[in-house]
Amino acid sequence: MTDPLKSRVVRHSPSTGEGSPDVWGIYEPDTGSIQYICADPATRQAALIDVVWNFDPKNYRFSTESMDQVLDIVRDNDLKVQWVLDTHPHADHVMASAHLKERTGAPNAIGALVPEIAGIWAGLYNLPDAFDPTRDFDHLFEEGETFRIGDLEAKVMLSPGHTLGSITYVCGDAAFVHDTLMQPDAGTSRSDFPGGRTDELWDSIQAILALPGNTRLNVGHDYGTKERKEPMWEATVDAHRAHNIHVKDGTEREAFIERRQTRDKTLALPNRILAALQINLRGGRLPAAEGDGNHYLKLPVNRFD
Numbered sequence: 001m002t003d004p005l006k007s008r009v010v011r012h013s014p015s016t017g018e019g020s021p022d023v024w025g026i027y028e029p030d031t032g033s034i035q036y037i038c039a040d041p042a043t044r045q046a047a048l049i050d051v052v053w054n055f056d057p058k059n060y061r062f063s064t065e066s067m068d069q070v071l072d073i074v075r076d077n078d079l080k081v082q083w084v085l086d087t088h089p090h091a092d093h094v095m096a097s098a099h100l101k102e103r104t105g106a107p108n109a110i111g112a113l114v115p116e117i118a119g120i121w122a123g124l125y126n127l128p129d130a131f132d133p134t135r136d137f138d139h140l141f142e143e144g145e146t147f148r149i150g151d152l153e154a155k156v157m158l159s160p161g162h163t164l165g166s167i168t169y170v171c172g173d174a175a176f177v178h179d180t181l182m183q184p185d186a187g188t189s190r191s192d193f194p195g196g197r198t199d200e201l202w203d204s205i206q207a208i209l210a211l212p213g214n215t216r217l218n219v220g221h222d223y224g225t226k227e228r229k230e231p232m233w234e235a236t237v238d239a240h241r242a243h244n245i246h247v248k249d250g251t252e253r254e255a256f257i258e259r260r261q262t263r264d265k266t267l268a269l270p271n272r273i274l275a276a277l278q279i280n281l282r283g284g285r286l287p288a289a290e291g292d293g294n295h296y297l298k299l300p301v302n303r304f305d
């Protein structure tokens with residue numbers, strides 16, 4: 001039997017009625033990432049969220065099977081891509097944004113504070129002119145900004161903490177919270193990357209948990225747990241408030257901060273981070289080819305503990 005945590009599991013979470021989107025979650029097993037399609041059932045217009053450009057860090061090779069799979073689901077369900085969205089510049093996988101923009105013609109977007117993250121990493125890579133999110137993304141979303149997916153209204157919440165530029169997309173009774181929350185039985189995501197802050201992560205999570213109790217929260221990663229051997233990614237606000245092992249109702253802010261920071265101190269860098277960020281901060285593009293026609297990445301050494 002195939003291991004679900006090593007499979008490209010797809011689940012459809014249907015619209016619950018007027019104003020509610022159809023959501024597909026597509027699991028990317030190499031990085032435990034969940035990619036989303038959020039669609040208006042009436043007009044078939046859809047946003048793609050946090051889609052992966054596959055990167056094998058053992059052989060330094062890229063491939064497109066994840067975005068191909070997502071676009072197959074788009075085609076099979078007669079959807080039309082209206083937006084290519086990311087919640088933040090991911091540290092553990094490379095984003096498909098630039099490719100998807102080219103393949104679908106839809107504009108790509110991310111949060112308004114991503115230029116600040118780009119500034120931090122331009123320093124860490126000593127690449128002062130490499131990153132310009134205003135060049136590589138068609139739109140940078142501000143706090144509270146609204147936009148449409150077909151006839152549905154979507155709203156942006158800035159959700160700093162995991163990174164300073166993370167955002168949450170809320171569309172009807174679905175929200176895409178990426179690396180703020182994990183599933184209730186796994187808790188929350190780390191807050192120790194450059195620009196990350198545990199106190200801000202707490203505040204961002206509280207704002208998400210203040211959404212209506214039936215809101216379907218869709219997380220960005222899942223790796224299963226000791227007891228749970230299949231990937232899960234959707235749980236309601238009510239389920240998180242009742243069961244989330246890090247932030248359920250009754251948790252004290254200081255206790256969360258202490259617990260999160262203690263855990264983060266034990267974590268190594270994700271194995272793709274130094275390749276991923278210098279591509280993601282270019283909107284999912286490799287650095288320009290050099291004179292020999294090949295692309296090269298740059299690695300800072302002795303910069304991280």
Ligand SMILES: [Fe+2]
Pocket residue numbers: 088089090091092162179
């Ligand atoms: Fe992340």
